[in-house]
Amino acid sequence: MGIIQRFADIMSANINALLDRAEDPAKMIDQYLRNLESDLGKVKAETASVMADATRAKRELDECSAEVAKMQSYAEKAIVAGNEADAKQFLMKKNQLVQKQAALQQASDIAQANAVKMRQMHDKLVNDISSLNARRDTIKAKVAAAKAQEKINQIGSSVSGAADSLSAFDRMEAKAEKMLDQANAMAELNNSSSADPVEDLAAKYDAAPDSDVDAELAALKAKMGLQ
Template identity: 70%
Template sequence: MANILKRFGDIMSANINALLDKAEDPEKMIDQYLREIESDLGKVKAETAAVMAAETKAKRELDECAAEAEKMQKYAEKALLAGNESDARQFLEKKADLTKKQESLQKSYEAAAANAAQMKEMHDKLVKDMENLQSKRDAIKTKVAVAKTQEKLNKIGSSVAGAGDAMAAFDRMEAKADKMLDEANALSELNKQEGGIDDLTKKYDSAASTSDVDDELAALKAKMGL
């Protein structure tokens, strides 16, 4: 019994928190403790039932003794009414013996009742502790489930973050390509502008040459009288 109470004391104290902190799988750890407690609780129930049975027996023996003493009292009265004082004395002597026995049985019953009350109180406390542990187990299982879900989300988040880095790299490459294309287009535009000036100059140069020829032709016609 002492070992059972010590086990309950250890489990319900802060020691269980230290044990759970060290456990690789807190969910399995607390399930193991609950199985052990259920086994111990079964032993406590059996012992509590035995002590309560002893109390019931002691009470029954006390009541029977008291009833027998009361019966002797009534027989003594009847004997006196019948004029049999000797018989009445015997009944009273028996009553005296039963009264002494009753005192002893009373003490035994009080002790048995105290033991039963103590065991019942202990049993009820252990049952309540068991319920508290079951609640803790449910809370721990919920936390473990949330933690596992968070781990999955973290892995997915890492993958998404990796994809984001790749997208950023492609964006940088695209920006670089756009820059190169813009520079090439600008250079091409500049080249076109330079070619345009040359062509325009040639146009006027050509026009000037044609005008000179016309002037010379006119002068030649005048000289020839044409």
């Protein structure tokens, strides 16, 4: 029964683990659904075949068991009729059928077990597909929300970068103002240091004397006996 081994992994399939490994869960879930649908078609066909085998094996077993019972009945009737030779023939046939019955019983047990396994895999696939279909829109909505958040984060980074640029511009403007203030101060210093001190002193004596002050100065000297 290669089909049992071939689809054994379906019984332990973990949809969440597959989605966690996917770079794009929205695409992955569609692909996984397509794979499940394909697996379901194969499992359905194999399950029908295995179940048919189990039904046939059971039917052959039942037919053999009926023959065993029939031979037993004929043997008893022959004994009642006093025909031991005939009874012996019926019992010999019965023994042959009993051996066949044992082999058919074993084959039927295996076929029934295989049919149960295949039916379990079939039912699990159907449930997985139904569950995943019900969750597909929710998963895709979450993926879309995550992508939208990523874009918002990218825009936020750009805005932050612009704010940094504005801050740098403010610093450059402040530096330029400082340079201008320094240049103005230097010009003022240059202007104040360009005058000749001797010329300033000469200008002092070139000024017209104040007669009132000179008279007061003379009176003060006379009073002090300095004249």
